[in-house]
Amino acid sequence: AQTVTQSQPEMSVQEAETVTLSCTYDTSENNYYLFWYKQPPSRQMILVIRQEAYKQQNATENRFSVNFQKAAKSFSLKISDSQLGDTAMYFCAFMNNAGNMLTFGGGTRLMVKP
Amino acid sequence: NAGVTQTPKFRVLKTGQSMTLLCAQDMNHEYMYWYRQDPGMGLRLIHYSVGEGTTAKGEVPDGYNVSRLKKQNFLLGLESAAPSQTSVYFCASSYSLQGQSGYTFGSGTRLTVV
Numbered sequence: 001a002q003t004v005t006q007s008q009p010e011m012s013v014q015e016a017e018t019v020t021l022s023c024t025y026d027t028s029e030n031n032y033y034l035f036w037y038k039q040p041p042s043r044q045m046i047l048v049i050r051q052e053a054y055k056q057q058n059a060t061e062n063r064f065s066v067n068f069q070k071a072a073k074s075f076s077l078k079i080s081d082s083q084l085g086d087t088a089m090y091f092c093a094f095m096n097n098a099g100n101m102l103t104f105g106g107g108t109r110l111m112v113k114p
Numbered sequence: 115n116a117g118v119t120q121t122p123k124f125r126v127l128k129t130g131q132s133m134t135l136l137c138a139q140d141m142n143h144e145y146m147y148w149y150r151q152d153p154g155m156g157l158r159l160i161h162y163s164v165g166e167g168t169t170a171k172g173e174v175p176d177g178y179n180v181s182r183l184k185k186q187n188f189l190l191g192l193e194s195a196a197p198s199q200t201s202v203y204f205c206a207s208s209y210s211l212q213g214q215s216g217y218t219f220g221s222g223t224r225l226t227v228v
């Protein structure tokens with residue numbers, strides 16, 4: 001079974017600064033998919049960014065980018081120019097190649113301070 | 115707005131009572147999922163469905179049943195509620211099994227079993 005670990009339960013960053021959230025995972029599969037989801041206080045789960053394991057290029061979505069290290073099984077999220085609206089829980093998630101299991105990490109609570 | 119709608123949003127049950135949570139999506143997604151979210155544990159998959167009339171067990175299926183009689187609806191049932199089922203329940207749907215377009219989540223149902 002796959003496991004996803006987020007070792008930072010809470011983090012804070014000053015507005016306009018850059019912050020990196022860590023995620024590691026364990027799998028024996030070669031092809032898989034990785035995601036970062038944002039959960040603001042509204043509870044809505046919002047897809048932030050997605051990475052396919054067979055792609056070497058790191059995914060980027062505006063201020064959000066990832067550092068995908070396949071050999072190290074690491075998938076960190078970098079948020080540049082942090083905004084107050086980025087305050088939320090962030091979940092790293094792993095999807096197996098069959099696509100029938102999306103496994104989440106325990107989450108990191110990010111606070112952006114003015 | 116198109117998306118995933120969950121009803122009810124909140125519910126309090128007494129131990130032993132039964133209830134059904136309804137999930138409806140209007141995006142013509144083939145795949146639907148039920149997750150539960152507990153503090154510090156991220157989301158865990160209860161059951162999922164790869165199409166109308168089909169369901170399968172996820173990571174934590176015990177105590178729950180599901181049905182997918184119509185493509186747009188995915189029902190989660192608790193036959194005899196227990197305090198351990200106090201949680202926030204999320205429904206999600208996706209166009210593809212591998213989540214190329216990501217999962218679309220509902221806004222959650224907070225269930226308390228007393």
